[in-house]
Amino acid sequence: MKIVVTVKLVPDPNAEKRIDTSTKRLVRTGVETVLNPYDEYALEAALQLKEKAGGDTTVTVFAMAPESLKETLRKALAMGADDAVLLSDPALEGSDVWATSYAMSHALKKIGFDLLIVGGLSDDGSTGATPGALAEYLQTPLVTNVRKADAEGNSLKLERETDTGYQTVAAPLPCAITTALTFGEPRYASLKGIMGAKKKTIAPLTVGDLGLDREVGVSGSKTALLAANPPAARGKGQVVEAADGATGAKAIFDFLKERKLV
């Protein structure tokens, strides 16, 4: 089974986010770039499947990102992916979900896969639309929010996390899934993994390799970001003067009850 995991490279979620008002993009200078945390869960799912399936199962990581961020992908290889493919091209800059997933889908067709695992969300853009768009372009079924996966011959037995419990779903290969955070905590890269990662390949791809029949980048996008604003500043808290502990506790209880939190 050939598993491909899509990985987005995002500014460190632990760092303070700033938006460049002229480009309306996240400021990346001075902020470390890391693997999108949701995609680490997708990679963990892939590595668990590989460990269970054994044999000739391989895990390839695919990213669309500037060439300068290539080394950030090394962490995915250190965690245990077999190889990586990096699609980089200045022509892709400013692509919206429409254009991004179009370019990505062509690259994924070129790479080929039995199972495509996509993180449920990106920490920076947070559209959550890419997995669906990819599945549509690739004409594969998509099962979202998967917490457990088992390969059974030429199909998958999957458990989907839902609000009320979970569903068991069968899907044929090839197919695409997104992972729930309950799939399992992403593993740490081991020292041996880190040292072995430098010998693994990160194959380059450019737009020219994809044979696209429409534009990508800003001109190939349908949507335009008009403004990116920080969240509204939090208002002043409500201060309640209470005569004693019991009155204070009642005030807190009433406050929570009013909002149906208790």
Add this chain to the structure above:
Amino acid sequence: MTIATRRAAPPDAVDFLGIDALLSDEERLIRDTVRGFVRERVLPDVATWFEEGYLPRELGRELGKLGLLGMHLSGYDCPGASAVAYGIACLELEAGDAGVRSFASVQGSLAMYAIYRWGSEEQKREYLPRMARGEAIGCFGLTEPDFGSNPAGMRTFARRDGSDWILNGTKMWITNGSIADVAIVWANSDDGIVGFAVPTNTKGFSASNIHRKISLRASITSELVLQDVRLPESARLPLANGLGGPLACLNEARFGIIWGAMGSARTCYETALEYSKTRVQFDRPIGGFQLTQEKLANMLLELGKGTLLALHLGRKKDEGTLHSSQVSFGKLNNVREALAIAREARTILGANGVTLEYPVIRHMNNLESVLTYEGTSEVHTLVIGAQITGIPAFT
């Protein structure tokens, strides 16, 4: 001559000198991995471990899974990382707590290194892979109640009995002693100082923990008692001969301390810096007062210089040109300065600085041990003194 005209970016408040750029991508990935592990696995609980005086046993397996135990050794399931990579790991572990770093130092640099350097092929195969995985724990018995800086005087004695050896003696201040599966024990004998890999379940071997420590509390420290411990010749480390055996191991561990101390120092500096920006007195953050800024600037100077020193000595170790007196230079300087940084940070935090709600006093107390273990600062001073004058002040 070309004059650089590019505008320099303002430096980071912690990595002020941009030392990051001197590391390779792989070294940075190792650093980020260990830092992430410490953030998620050590920092949430370490104050409790310190308060209650223990280190969870499973942490050893987790460090083993990461590949940090004996990481700079090659073969026998050890990753064969560089000295700099090992140093970086020590720094990040100690940024969490010196007790955690001590665990890794003793396991990798003292116990595993002793077997790796002086052991037989059978001993290496028996112990090293399990120790690398953290399944077997090692300790290192050199110091005795009456012999610290003067290990040559040790009273523990190994007597030949036919083809066996009989060991008697006491070892003191032994990290991991009571949780160890194998103890490296150094003893005097009719043939001079010899070393043994002693399975801790051998009859006559016992270990009891030293209580009432107020330093390195998130670390097990024990006393080992050997009473007529009978060992076969195959338990002796065949290649160790004289005091050079244990001293070579100590040199390895000291190298890790040069880095580790800067981990403690970094955490103290970061904590004090953050606190100074949010703590308001006289209607302004205390970080805006000249006296506080002087303290912070002095801390930053020594943190930057000490980290550069560690990296320089690490690069020398990797190219094989690091002399043991240069290790003394590093340990003497970096532990002394880390302790000064911790104490200065404590004053910036005021009363909050003496509680375990903040990491500063924990690091400060830990560093009091680090200052004297693996060679006291006095001994390291005299090692340097002997090297530059050619006249040893002690024998």
